[in-house]
Amino acid sequence: MKKESPTKMWNTLRNITLVFILFxxxxxxxxxxxxxxxxxxxxxxxxxxxxxxxxxIEDKRKWNKKSMVANIVFVIAGLGVLCWQGIQFFS
Incomplete structure (x- = not known):
């Protein structure tokens, strides 16, 4: 029986998580x-x-710093929108 590579397991975990959130x-x-x-x-x-x-995380593994920084900025902006909506929801 072959052992799965860590990147294949990572991609499977990533896809399952994203599909679950979409559902x-x-x-x-x-x-x-x-x-x-x-x-x-x-x-x-x-x-x-x-x-x-x-x-x-994938860009960090591939040493693609520009794309990694862009994704981190995107995540921070998303967290800002989520916090803003949470504040509006609870007030």
Missing amino acids: IFIRYEFDEDPYNDRIGWSVLVVFWISKGLFDA
């Missing part, structure tokens, strides 16, 4: 309750943050 987004976005749309869009922001983090 959560679809569940909240396309139901009858309009209140859940806000939650669905917040989950979509979490999807883009997760994708940015996974891409930044």
Whole structure:
């Protein structure tokens, strides 16, 4: 039995996580309750943050610093939007 390489396992974990987050987004976005749309869009922001983090880690492994920095900036912007929406939600 062959042993899977760490990059193949990493890609599998990444894809499963991203698909799971997308399913959560679809569940909240396309139901009858309009209140859940806000939650669905917040989950979509979490999807883009997760994708940015996974891409930044992959770029670090490949020594692609420019792309890594761009992904980190993207993640920080997403976290800012998520915090802003959280503050609006709770106030």
